[in-house]
Amino acid sequence: xxxxxxxxxxxxxxxxxxxxxxxxxxxxxxxxxxxxxxxxxxxxxxxxxxxxxxxxxxxxxxxxxxxxxxxxxxxxxxxxxxxxxxxxxxxxxxxxxxxxxxxxxxxxxxxxxxxxxxxxxxxxxxxxxxxxxxxxxxxxxxxxxxxxxxxxxxxxxxxxxxxxxxxxxxxxxxxxxxxxxxxxxxxxxxxxxxxxxxxxxxxxxxxxxxxxxxxxxxxxxxxxxxxxxxxxxxxxxxxxxxxxxxxxxxxxxxxxxxxxxxxxxxxxxxxxxxxxxxxxxxxxxxxxxxxxxxxxxxxxxxxxxxxxxxxxxxxxxxxxxxxxxxxxxxxxxxxxxxxxxxxxxxxxxxxxxxxxxxxxxxxxxxxxxxxxxxxxxxxxxxxxxxxxxxxxxxxxxxxxxxxxxxxxxxxxxxxxxxxxxxxxxxxxxxxxxxxxxxxxxxxx
Numbered sequence: 001x002x003x004x005x006x007x008x009x010x011x012x013x014x015x016x017x018x019x020x021x022x023x024x025x026x027x028x029x030x031x032x033x034x035x036x037x038x039x040x041x042x043x044x045x046x047x048x049x050x051x052x053x054x055x056x057x058x059x060x061x062x063x064x065x066x067x068x069x070x071x072x073x074x075x076x077x078x079x080x081x082x083x084x085x086x087x088x089x090x091x092x093x094x095x096x097x098x099x100x101x102x103x104x105x106x107x108x109x110x111x112x113x114x115x116x117x118x119x120x121x122x123x124x125x126x127x128x129x130x131x132x133x134x135x136x137x138x139x140x141x142x143x144x145x146x147x148x149x150x151x152x153x154x155x156x157x158x159x160x161x162x163x164x165x166x167x168x169x170x171x172x173x174x175x176x177x178x179x180x181x182x183x184x185x186x187x188x189x190x191x192x193x194x195x196x197x198x199x200x201x202x203x204x205x206x207x208x209x210x211x212x213x214x215x216x217x218x219x220x221x222x223x224x225x226x227x228x229x230x231x232x233x234x235x236x237x238x239x240x241x242x243x244x245x246x247x248x249x250x251x252x253x254x255x256x257x258x259x260x261x262x263x264x265x266x267x268x269x270x271x272x273x274x275x276x277x278x279x280x281x282x283x284x285x286x287x288x289x290x291x292x293x294x295x296x297x298x299x300x301x302x303x304x305x306x307x308x309x310x311x312x313x314x315x316x317x318x319x320x321x322x323x324x325x326x327x328x329x330x331x332x333x334x335x336x337x338x339x340x341x342x343x344x345x346x347x348x349x350x351x352x353x354x355x356x357x358x359x360x361x362x363x364x365x366x367x368x369x370x371x372x373x374x375x376x377x378x379x380x381x382x383x384x385x386x387x388x389x390x391x392x393x394x395x396x397x398x399x400x401x402x403x404x405x406x407x408x409x410x411x412x413x414x415x416x417x418x419x420x421x422x423x424x425x426x427x428x429x430x431x432x433x434x435x436x437x438x439x440x441x442x443x444x
Contacts, residue, residue, distance in 0.1 A: 088134035095127035098392075099151045100439015102211075106431040107411070119152040121413075122394060122441045123209045126173055138182040144192070146174035173231070188237040188251075194268040195249040196223065196230035196300065199281040203302035205313050205346025206360040211437045212380030212398025212412045213360060214344055220376060220410050221340040221364045222319040223298045228253065228266050228287050237268075246273045255288065264288050270300075277306040293323035295337050302344075309350045317342040339367035354386050366408075374408040377401045392441040399434035406430040 040050045100122075103115035119125075128146035135141055147170050149156045157170040169175070169191075176190025200223075206213035218224025225231075232253035240248040248271045255264025270283030280303035287296040302315030319340045346360035359381045366374040382396035398412045409428035412435055 090130075090132045090134075092130040092132075093128075094130065094444060095125075096123060096441060096443045097125045097149075097151050098122040098210075098439055098441035100394075100437060102413075102435060102437045104412070104433065104435030106433050107413070107429055107435075111431065117152060118437060118439060119150050121208070121211050121396075121437045121439050122392065124173070125149050125151055128174065140178075140180045142178040142180060144174045144176055144178065145171045147171050148173055176235075183241065185241050185247075186239040188235070188239075190235065191231070191233045192235060192237070193231045194235065194237060194251045194253075194285075195270045195281075195283045196268065196285060196298075198249075199270070199272075199283055199300060199302060200224055200230065202279075203281060203304055203313050203315050204344070204360065205304075205311070205348050205358050206380055206382065206396075207348065207356070207358050207384050207392075208380075208382050208394060208396050208437070210413070211396050211435075212378065212382075212400075214362065216410075216412055217342060217344065217362045217364055217376065217378065218317075220408075221317065221342045222296050222321075222337060223285070223300060223317050223342070228264070228289050229285060229296060229298070232266055240271075242274075245275045247271055249283075279304055289337070295321055295323050297322055311348045312345075313347070314345040315343070317344075341365045341367060355384070357381070357383050371403075371405070373403050373405045375403060375406075376410050378412065380412075390443050392443075394437075394439060394441070396437045397435070398437075400432060402430055402432055 037050075039045045040047065045053070098120050100118050101116070102118040102121060103113075105111075105113045107114055126146055126148055128144065130142055130144050132140050132142040147157055157172050171191070174190075174192045176188050176192045178189075179187045200214050200218055201209065204214035209215055215224055218230075223229060232251075234255070235251055235253040237249070237251035249268075250270070251268040253264075253266045253268075255266070265288055267286040268283065270281065272281040273279065280301070283298070283300045285296065285298035285300075286294045287298070289295045297320045299318045300315070301317075302313065304311055304313035306312075319338070319342070321337050321339060324337070342362070342364045344360065344362045346358065348356055348358045350356045360379070362376070362378045362380075364376040366372060378398060378400040380396065380398035382394055385393045387393075400410060400412050402410065407430060409430055410433070411428040412433050
């Protein structure tokens with residue numbers, strides 16, 4: 001090899017090294033080292049030049065590896081951020097539907113008996129959407145939209161009777177915003193239930209909410225109604241955290257019309273206490289249903305105790321009408337606005353984790369009449385089988401006793417109407433009623 005060629009060999013070596021891109025250095029590094037060793041053995045480059053060029057090649061490889069690791073870190077951070085955002089943002093579609101068969105006697109004043117397909121016999125059918133965002137590990141913001149619907153007719157958007165008529169909105173059950181904080185409690189703004197809904201359900205031994213239970217009595221006696229009593233519009237509700245087993249629950253629903261900001265403004269104040277197997281709840285309601293005066297003043301107190309397979313419960317409710325102390329229950333406006341004392345008690349016995357029996361006794365006493373003409377006494381019992389967490393199968397029986405001179409209509413079927421002709425007037429009557437309900441409920 002000529003001396004001229006020898007002078008160009010270092011240049012050739014460097015040219016070969018430059019042909020590799022940074023991404024190829026991981027595989028090409030060893031090839032470069034071998035080439036430099038050959039040049040060193042042939043005396044083309046000195047040991048010093050060998051060391052310098054090898055060091056330079058290593059530095060390029062280190063820079064490449066560093067840049068690549070930074071790119072990987074940035075990509076991983078972006079992936080983690082997207083995953084975190086998706087974890088914090090949740091959408092839940094939920095609901096329940098119940099249907100079945102009923103047979104009842106005296107569900108109208110002229111002694112009409114009826115039977116057929118029942119609509120939401122166990123609980124109000126509903127479909128809802130919850131959209132939530134985790135603001136921090138202890139705080140969640142949530143929007144809830146929930147509507148009632150009829151499984152018999154397909155009507156949507158009316159909490160009572162599911163007829164889909166009247167001025168009721170589509171999201172008749174809930175349309176609200178919630179801020180849920182573990183250390184500070186829950187704030188609810190919009191339409192939704194107040195504490196009364198929770199207590200009426202939690203302390204009723206009957207596991208059937210719409211047939212022969214506390215809800216039907218509550219509507220009659222004036223402490224349960226979708227229009228301002230247990231569910232209200234323009235409501236601000238606060239639920240405190242649980243401290244030593246107790247939590248406070250208060251709300252106000254703002255009414256108001258031009259010139260009268262207090263029109264229809266309601267107040268709710270109560271709480272719950274739980275200690276081991278014992279639990280109790282209290283709620284006070286000041287409901288201005290039509291005018292500026294309080295028409296339904298309610299004091300609800302109840303307790304229950306669980307001992308192994310048995311849960312016992314009892315409660316007492318006072319409903320008063322301060323605006324008109326002479327107001328009485330009547331055929332056209334049953335459902336409160338009068339003086340009524342209500343007592344209820346019951347028990348649930350769990351044969352197995354999936355099979356239970358229940359019994360409830362209810363008595364609503366009309367305080368505005370001396371002869372108790374509009375008193376109601378009702379007994380109801382049922383058997384519930386829940387082979388899966390999504391399914392309940394049930395059979396229930398209820399009977400209500402009325403006085404001969406009663407003139408205020410009552411129904412063991414709450415407010416939904418049996419599937420018969422003239423359904424708008426058939427559910428309520430002033431005579432003794434009894435009936436059986438068989439069906440299923442599906443939760444999703």
